[in-house]
Structures are given as structure tokens and as C-alpha cells.
Amino acid sequence: MTLRVLVVEDDREIRTLMQSSLSVEGFEVQTAVTLSEAMALLRHSPPDVIVLDLGLPDGDGLQLVREVRRQQSVPIIVVSARHQEAQKIELLDAGADDYLTKPFSVGELLARIRVALRHRGTALAAAVTVHELDDLRIDLAAHAVQRAGAPVHLTPTEFKLLARLVRSAGRVVTHRQLLADVWGPEYTEHTHYLRLYMGQLRAKIERDPAEPRHLLTETGVGYRLASD
Amino acid sequence: MDRSKTPTISSLRHWGIVIGLLSLATIVGLLLEPYVSLTSQAMIYVLVVVLAAYKLEWIESAVCAVGAVTALNFFFVPPRWTFEVESQEHFIALTTMLVVALVISRLASGLRRETEVARLNEQRARQLQALATELSSVTTPQQVQTLGRSALDAAFAGPNALVLADSIEGLARAEGLAPAVLDGMRCCMKESAVLGPGTGRWPGLDAWYLPLGGREQVSGAACVRPALAADEEGREHAQALCALLAQALWRLRLTTSMLAAQGEAQRQQLQSTFLAAISHDLRTPLAAIVGAASALQTQHEKLGPTEQKRLLDSIASEASYLNAITENTLQLVRLASPGLVLRRDWESMEEIVGAVLARMRPHDPDHRIRASVPEGLPLVKGDPVLLSQLVGNLLDNALKHGEGTIDLTVSAQPQQIQLCVADHGPGIAPAEQEDIFKPYARGDRSGRRGAGLGLAVCRAIAQAHGGRLTLQSRVGEGSVFCLVLPLDVPQPVPELP
Numbered sequence: 001m002t003l004r005v006l007v008v009e010d011d012r013e014i015r016t017l018m019q020s021s022l023s024v025e026g027f028e029v030q031t032a033v034t035l036s037e038a039m040a041l042l043r044h045s046p047p048d049v050i051v052l053d054l055g056l057p058d059g060d061g062l063q064l065v066r067e068v069r070r071q072q073s074v075p076i077i078v079v080s081a082r083h084q085e086a087q088k089i090e091l092l093d094a095g096a097d098d099y100l101t102k103p104f105s106v107g108e109l110l111a112r113i114r115v116a117l118r119h120r121g122t123a124l125a126a127a128v129t130v131h132e133l134d135d136l137r138i139d140l141a142a143h144a145v146q147r148a149g150a151p152v153h154l155t156p157t158e159f160k161l162l163a164r165l166v167r168s169a170g171r172v173v174t175h176r177q178l179l180a181d182v183w184g185p186e187y188t189e190h191t192h193y194l195r196l197y198m199g200q201l202r203a204k205i206e207r208d209p210a211e212p213r214h215l216l217t218e219t220g221v222g223y224r225l226a227s228d
Numbered sequence: 229m230d231r232s233k234t235p236t237i238s239s240l241r242h243w244g245i246v247i248g249l250l251s252l253a254t255i256v257g258l259l260l261e262p263y264v265s266l267t268s269q270a271m272i273y274v275l276v277v278v279l280a281a282y283k284l285e286w287i288e289s290a291v292c293a294v295g296a297v298t299a300l301n302f303f304f305v306p307p308r309w310t311f312e313v314e315s316q317e318h319f320i321a322l323t324t325m326l327v328v329a330l331v332i333s334r335l336a337s338g339l340r341r342e343t344e345v346a347r348l349n350e351q352r353a354r355q356l357q358a359l360a361t362e363l364s365s366v367t368t369p370q371q372v373q374t375l376g377r378s379a380l381d382a383a384f385a386g387p388n389a390l391v392l393a394d395s396i397e398g399l400a401r402a403e404g405l406a407p408a409v410l411d412g413m414r415c416c417m418k419e420s421a422v423l424g425p426g427t428g429r430w431p432g433l434d435a436w437y438l439p440l441g442g443r444e445q446v447s448g449a450a451c452v453r454p455a456l457a458a459d460e461e462g463r464e465h466a467q468a469l470c471a472l473l474a475q476a477l478w479r480l481r482l483t484t485s486m487l488a489a490q491g492e493a494q495r496q497q498l499q500s501t502f503l504a505a506i507s508h509d510l511r512t513p514l515a516a517i518v519g520a521a522s523a524l525q526t527q528h529e530k531l532g533p534t535e536q537k538r539l540l541d542s543i544a545s546e547a548s549y550l551n552a553i554t555e556n557t558l559q560l561v562r563l564a565s566p567g568l569v570l571r572r573d574w575e576s577m578e579e580i581v582g583a584v585l586a587r588m589r590p591h592d593p594d595h596r597i598r599a600s601v602p603e604g605l606p607l608v609k610g611d612p613v614l615l616s617q618l619v620g621n622l623l624d625n626a627l628k629h630g631e632g633t634i635d636l637t638v639s640a641q642p643q644q645i646q647l648c649v650a651d652h653g654p655g656i657a658p659a660e661q662e663d664i665f666k667p668y669a670r671g672d673r674s675g676r677r678g679a680g681l682g683l684a685v686c687r688a689i690a691q692a693h694g695g696r697l698t699l700q701s702r703v704g705e706g707s708v709f710c711l712v713l714p715l716d717v718p719q720p721v722p723e724l725p
Contacts, residue, residue: 083558083562085613103548103551190720191573192574192607195574195575195607199576199578199603202578209582209601209603210578210599210601211581211582211586212582216582216586217580217582217583217586218583219612220571220611220612220613
């Protein structure tokens with residue numbers, strides 16, 4: 001079964017480029033120029049992934065993310081310019097899965113789509129419990145973290161934070177989501193907790209904390225646990 | 229200066245002085261009677277008349293003179309205690325004395341008036357001089373207004389008023405003035421002439437209304453009281469004060485418009501060099517992209533696979549360079565906009581460096597950048613996107629302009645945190661060290677690529693965070709750029725649940 005991607009983008013060149021490069025990879029590509037067109041397509045034939053550009057002529061996409069999240073768990077990847085930080089975070093917090101900053105390469109787009117599809121349906125199916133990359137192994141069920149075969153001791157909060165990232169491995173998790181899930185909804189403004197705990201976690205599991213391999217910073221947005 | 233008490237009280241006092249002086253002369257004359265002759269007693273009266281003439285008005289001193297002669301006649305000239313005059317000689321003496329007394333009092337009061345006028349004129353001249361000195365150093369119209377009001381109040385009893393207004397309509401904004409006063413001001417501004425007693429215009433008014441400035445440039449109006457038709461010198465003084473104020477306002481206006489013109493010229497100059505430089509910076513990579521793409525289009529079959537790959541790589545790298553220029557240009561415009569609000573949050577320098585390194589590594593295949601970030605650095609309150617752009621620009625420059633390793637070090641000091649990027653490039657000559665931070669300050673940058681804008685953005689970001697960006701460089705040895713951020717906000721309390 002071919003996977004279906006819905007590309008919502010108003011610029012013709014970028015739309016054509018995405019369409020051709022995704023078709024080459026074997027995806028069935030649908031395109032929409034406006035949000036209303038995208039909504040119509042969604043109702044007609046639900047896609048497996050949505051690539052959504054910010055700054056469409058008829059709205060900022062928030063409405064579409066809410067509409068989709070009401071019934072479906074289709075992954076949504078937001079495409080934004082660098083200065084659209086606030087909008088991007090708003091969409092991620094509303095339930096979008098990941099983002100890409102313009103200009104991006106085709107390789108980056110494909111990688112994001114791959115990660116998004118891997119997580120598809122995890123809300124229903126049994127969650128990922130083991131994460132392995134390079135010399136790092138995290139087993140959520142066994143509460144165990146190993147670096148180069150040696151066990152790493154984590155405090156309960158450190159483990160909770162890491163586990164939250166493992167469950168979204170490869171995808172960005174916003175500051176707000178992390179704070180709400182690890183500390184509780186009333187702590188969503190306490191970003192300094194994240195800075196301090198991330199520092200401690202990196203010191204324990206990264207070979208070079210100043211240039212992390214696993215716990216990646218998405219500047220101004222959140223964190224991402226590397227998955228490849 | 230000529231502030232007098234109410235006329236009735238003052239004249240009553242004067243008449244009291246007349247009576248007092250005459251009584252005093254009579255008592256002294258009576259007391260000295262055993263020792264002196266009538267001539268000396270007459271001289272005492274003459275003395276009193278002179279004193280009165282010097283101190284009092286002409287009419288009072290004249291009455292005093294008549295009174296003195298009468299008293300001398302009554303008390304001392306035989307037959308005493310009568311107004312009769314016995315001998316012809318005494319009659320002549322009394323008449324002469326009356327004439328002498330009147331002449332003296334006339335002369336003395338004239339002299340007194342002249343002295344007073346001279347003193348008043350001198351005071352007024354001194355006030356004008358002082359006001360001119362004070363006005364020469366004012367910088368705002370408000371200061372002119374304050375000085376003008378106090379000068380008017382010092383010179384005239386008042387109530388006085390002074391309003392600054394560029395136009396007659398502007399008067400409407402003046403607060404706390406009676407409608408009649410505003411009417412007078414409006415009229416004198418419209419006619420550009422003094423109104424009020426003695427001016428031939430609206431002589432029935434109780435005040436003078438004076439415009440500030442002439443017909444071409446009216447900058448306000450004054451209302452001065454008391455205004456007497458005969459007091460020409462007072463009116464001239466008020467006009468002189470107003471002329472000084474108008475001059476000061478005119479000078480201020482000239483200075484402002486001159487500065488504005490200078491600023492505008494500078495801005496246009498900057499904008500045109502900026503545009504020229506940025507179009508150069510945009511055109512160069514565009515030319516490379518168009519060249520490579522068209523070569524692939526037209527000569528596709530003739531090019532070998534290595535050649536094709538080289539052209540494609542060049543398109544990708546030139547495009548990413550264009551992207552960097554665009555980001556920096558936009559950021560500079562945003563940082564220069566007056567309503568800029570930073571999205572400041574608690575950030576860790578380790579994370580910012582890590583994120584930038586992750587982005588830079590593809591452009592640094594030989595791992596020339598060596599980062600050293602100590603553990604447990606304090607957090608900084610900053611905009612993470614801007615700070616990453618700053619660090620990225622510094623590393624980008626170092627990669628482009630230098631050879632060999634690049635050292636990125638972060639260190640914490642008591643009140644600040646410092647991030648330094650040291651390269652082993654050609655270095656920057658002392659004369660150019662300040663210029664490279666200015667956005668395209670140098671007109672000619674041919675041959676070198678957009679470094680100027682990147683550093684301008686870096687400095688703007690540092691300053692927006694209350695920090696600074698410094699440079700130490702020696703030609704032939706390399707350059708060290710350091711970002712210093714203040715740690716002025718107390719660190720967040722690390723009591724974590």
C-alpha cells in the first residue's frame with residue numbers, strides 16, 4: 001500500500017519540488033494551495049502525513065491542526081520561516097508533530113516524514129519502550145539506561161524527562177510539552193528547570209556535552225532525542 | 229521695579245511725612261530760639277523743604293514749601309502767633325523764601341525723577357543682558373518659556389502671561405488663561421503688532437499684548453500688566469524682552485531643522501551604501517547559481533559526473549550563503565526597529581553552542597572548530613535564536629577568513645559570562661577594527677564577501693542583550709571576538725520538585 005502525503009503550500013515552485021521528490025520516493029502526493037482546499041481534501045481522502053506551510057493566504061494553519069487532532073492522529077509536519085518561531089510553537093503545542101525551517105533540503109524533509117510515520121499510531125499501539133542509538137541504550141520498561149555497556153544512574157526526574165523524549169524519539173518536543181508532562185501543567189513557564197536538567201542529563205549520557213549526539217537542542221522551540 | 233503700594237495709602241503716608249517734617253522744624257526752631265536768630269530758624273525750614281522735595285512728589289513738596297513759609301510766619305516772624313507780617317523786610321524775606329523753596333523743590337523732585345528713571349533703565353538693561361546670556365544656552369522651547377515668564381514677572385507687576393505657539397490656532401492649547409487674554413494674544417499675533425495703551429491699537433485695554441517674532445515667524449505672545457499709556461519706556465522694555473525670547477525660539481527652530489536635515493542626509497547616504505553593498509552581496513551568489521544551473525541545463529551531456537557534482541555543490545553552497553545574507557539583513561532591520569521586543573528566557577550557553585555546532589559541522593568537515601565549555605555555567609537571560617545567530621556568524625566568519633583551528637571558549641566571571649571565538653587568520657589592521665562592525669560602512673568591499681553585515685548583526689544582538697562584542701586582533705596572528713553578557717538578573721532558584 002502506498003503512503004499518501006498531503007502537501008499544503010501556496011508557493012508553486014516549492015509545491016512542485018516537494019511533489020516530485022516525494023513521488024520519486026514512492027509516496028502518493030496530494031497538494032493543496034489553501035487551508036480550505038486542504039480541509040476539503042482531508043474529509044474526502046485522509047492522508048498518512050500532512051506537510052503544512054505556515055503563512056498560507058487564508059490563515060495560519062492552527063485551525064487545521066485543531067480540526068485534524070479532533071478525530072485523527074495523522075502526523076503533521078509544519079514548514080516555517082525562521083522568524084515564525086511563535087506561530088510554529090503554537091502549532092506544535094496544538095498537536096503538530098514536527099517542523100522544518102525554510103529553506104530546507106529534500107533530505108531533511110524525507111527524514112522528518114520517516115520519523116513521523118514511525119510514530120504513526122503509537123497513541124493506540126504499544127508505545128516504544130527501547131531506544132538504541134550508537135553507544136546509548138534506554139529501556140523504559142526496565143528503567144535502565146546504559147552508556148557503552150555501563151549502567152548510568154539517573155534521578156527519577158531525569159529519567160522521567162528522558163523517557164518523555166524517548167517516547168517521541170526523532171521528533172521535536174516543545175518546552176511547554178516537556179514541562180507539562182514531566183513536572184505538571186503549572187510548571188510550563190519554568191524553562192530554567194529544563195536547562196538545568198538537560199545539562200545534568202547531557203553530562204551523564206553524552207560523550208561531549210558541548211556538542212551533543214543524542215539530546216539535541218531545537219533553539220527556541222524545544223528538544224529532540226536523535227534517532228538516526 | 230516700579231511696584232508701588234496702593235496710591236491712597238502711599239499718598240496718606242506722604243502727607244504725614246509733610247506734616248511731620250514741618251512739625252519737626254517748628255519744634256527745633258522753638259527749642260533753639262534762645263540761641264539763634266530768625267535767619268537760622270528760616271534755614272531749618274529751608275532744610276525741611278529740600279528734604280521733602282527730594283523724597284516726595286512735586287505737589288507734596290510744593291505744599292510743604294508753602295507750609296514752611298506759613299509756619300515760619302506764624303511761629304517766628306513778628307508779630308508772632310499771627311499770620312500778619314509786621315515789617316516790609318520780613319515780607320520780602322518770606323516771599324523770597326517761598327520762591328526759593330518752590331524752586332528748590334521743583335529742582336529736587338526733577339533730579340529725583342531723573343535718578344529713578346536712570347536706575348530703572350539701568351536695571352532693565354541689566355535684565356536684558358542677563359536674559360540674553362541665559363537664553364544663549366537653552367535647548368528646549370520649554371526652557372525659553374520658563375525664563376521668559378520669570379523675566380516678565382521680574383519686570384512687571386503682573387499678572388503677566390506668556391504662551392508659546394507656532395500658529396494662531398496653537399494658542400487654543402494654552403491652558404489656564406482668561407478668554408479675554410487669549411483674544412488679545414490672538415489679535416496681536418495676527419497683526420504682528422503690540423496692542424494696548426499708548427500703541428494706537430486697542431488703547432482701551434488694561435494690558436499690553438506683544439507678539440513673539442515678526443510677521444514671517446510668530447512663535448507666541450505675551451500679555452503684560454500694568455500698562456500705562458505714558459509709560460513708553462516700560463512698553464519698549466517689554467518689547468525688547470519679547471524680541472529676545474523670539475530670537476531664542478528662532479535659534480532653537482533653526483538648530484532643530486538643521487539637525488533633522490543632517491540626519492536625513494546621513495540616513496540617505498547610509499541607505500544608498502547599504503543598498504549598493506547588499507545588491508553586490510546578493511548578486512554575486514546569484515550569478516554563481518545562475519551560471520552553474522544554466523551550465524547544467526545547456527551542457528548537461530558534455531559534462532562529466534565530477535563536473536556535474538561540482539556545479540550542483542556550488543549551487544547548494546551559494547544558495548545557503550544567500551540564505552545567511554538574507555537572515556542577517558532581516559535581523560539587522562528587525563534589531564534596528566524601535567519596537568523591538570526580545571523573546572528572553574533562561575538559556576544555557578552550553579546548549580546554544582551545541583545547537584550552533586550541530587548546524588556548523590557540515591561546513592566544517594575537518595573539525596577545525598574546537599569548543600571548550602565548562603560544566604555548571606550560570607544561565608543567561610536571552611533570546612536563544614538571536615544568540616545562536618551571533619555565535620553562528622562568528623564561527624562562520626572564522627571559518628571563512630582563517631586557516632587552521634578555531635577555538636570557541638566559554639567562561640563565567642563573577643558578574644558576566646564570556647564567549648570567545650579565536651581564529652588564526654590574517655588578522656585585522658587596527659584602522660579597520662571598528663569599521664568591520666558597521667553595516668557596510670566601507671563603500672568598497674569588492675572581492676570580499678558579506679562579513680560586514682554579519683558582524684554588525686552580532687554587535688546589535690550583543691547590545692540588545694545589554695552586553696558587548698569586542699575584538700582583539702593582530703595582523704598575521706589572528707583575531708579574537710568576545711561576546712560579554714552581563715549576569716545582572718539573579719539566577720533562578722534551583723529548588724526543583
